Amino acid sequence: MLNGKRILIGIGGGIAVYKVAELARMLSKAGADVHCVMTRSACEFVAPLTFEALTGNQVFTELFDLTSEREMGHIALARQADALIIAPATASLLARIAHGIADDLLTTIMQVCDKPVLLAPAMNTSMWESEATRRNMTTLKQRGMQTVGPAKGELACGEQGPGRLAEIHAIYSALLPLITAQKFHGQRWVINAGPTVESWDTVRILSNRASGKLGAMLADLAAIRGANVSFIAGPGTPGTHPLVKRLDVESAKDMLAVCEREAAGAEIFIGTAAVSDFRFADPHDGKLKRGNTSTMHIELAANPDIIAHVATMNARPGKVIAFAAESSNHLEHAKAKLLRKQVDAIVANDVSNMGSDSASGWWICCNEEQLMKTGTKLEFAEQVINHIMEMHT
Numbered sequence: 001m002l003n004g005k006r007i008l009i010g011i012g013g014g015i016a017v018y019k020v021a022e023l024a025r026m027l028s029k030a031g032a033d034v035h036c037v038m039t040r041s042a043c044e045f046v047a048p049l050t051f052e053a054l055t056g057n058q059v060f061t062e063l064f065d066l067t068s069e070r071e072m073g074h075i076a077l078a079r080q081a082d083a084l085i086i087a088p089a090t091a092s093l094l095a096r097i098a099h100g101i102a103d104d105l106l107t108t109i110m111q112v113c114d115k116p117v118l119l120a121p122a123m124n125t126s127m128w129e130s131e132a133t134r135r136n137m138t139t140l141k142q143r144g145m146q147t148v149g150p151a152k153g154e155l156a157c158g159e160q161g162p163g164r165l166a167e168i169h170a171i172y173s174a175l176l177p178l179i180t181a182q183k184f185h186g187q188r189w190v191i192n193a194g195p196t197v198e199s200w201d202t203v204r205i206l207s208n209r210a211s212g213k214l215g216a217m218l219a220d221l222a223a224i225r226g227a228n229v230s231f232i233a234g235p236g237t238p239g240t241h242p243l244v245k246r247l248d249v250e251s252a253k254d255m256l257a258v259c260e261r262e263a264a265g266a267e268i269f270i271g272t273a274a275v276s277d278f279r280f281a282d283p284h285d286g287k288l289k290r291g292n293t294s295t296m297h298i299e300l301a302a303n304p305d306i307i308a309h310v311a312t313m314n315a316r317p318g319k320v321i322a323f324a325a326e327s328s329n330h331l332e333h334a335k336a337k338l339l340r341k342q343v344d345a346i347v348a349n350d351v352s353n354m355g356s357d358s359a360s361g362w363w364i365c366c367n368e369e370q371l372m373k374t375g376t377k378l379e380f381a382e383q384v385i386n387h388i389m390e391m392h393t
């Protein structure tokens, strides 16, 4: 998502500057063309050379610098960026930007900037909670600037409270929607993922090897593109983007109840969860004793078919997409499933994808199949999203 994007990081003079070096590196590694502007105070904490080495681009510090101004004027710096991150956004920077004071290179850039801005404030708790900073933040938000953090915790001054720079991952996550076309804005998407877990007794369970990775990536991609995503996650499913509404469940019955509630009237439902076909007919409280038997017969009861249920319920989502993990005759089985479950499309894939970091398969819609490119789960998830976009428009 960051490939080819030009990100300008405006670095203020706070103790957290050293963390921003990691952010610059992370963005560069993700394919962004990262440029940095440092205030004079920021240069007191970390030398510009650090950011130059990490990004491979010249770092700008001075407004009145003839060479910099000739090669890349302050107006161009603002205009050529796809988005700006101000980190750490010091109390002083927030005040100057809020009041239109353009007394150095960074604040002058902010005066001409018409691109999305992400503010990552970091300061002592008293500075953060001061009347002046609160008013400045209100002004900046009203102007459409986005914010991330500050986080709570121990501050460099030894005090506890809100004021820490948001985690680098959180800043990175918050940037993604700002540089991505909001194609799904206003849509409600519901995605389930991961395994389900059926309890036999207090300690023993029936489950499967699904990791929930692909479902989590689909949830992230949809949310970053503006969808309002409910993500119903079985145990062990990876973390999701902060914009995703995550609902953790255990058993198939729990998952059905939450899916039914969330999917009613949604635009899109994607069922990636590996739902246990059966549950224990007679689960026990406490731990069952092994006993002396050499064999044991356990009775299982069929679980509800969540996808088929969602696809046929009264307030059916606009489009229902199922996943079918098969070990043989993939297309034949998946096509039969598409008809039987009355879904709009099905992603047929091999059981070997389960738990792995790569994926391959077919997109089957209206009984026609398209081979999807083998790739990482993220690349595969992007292909699924593109197919859904084609089908839904």
Ligand SMILES: Cc1cc2nc3c(=O)[nH]c(=O)nc-3n(C[C@H](O)[C@H](O)[C@H](O)COP(=O)(O)O)c2cc1C
Pocket (backbone or CB within 6 Å): 011, 012, 013, 014, 015, 016, 039, 040, 041, 042, 088, 089, 090, 091, 092, 093, 122, 123, 124, 127
């Ligand atoms: C050791 C030290 C740490 C500082 N840390 C912060 C900080 O985390 N946040 C903040 O808003 N100001 C902090 N300041 C104060 C700013 O450096 C000061 O307000 C400066 O004028 C900010 O300049 P700038 O906004 O142009 O970068 C710190 C100052 C010192 C001496």
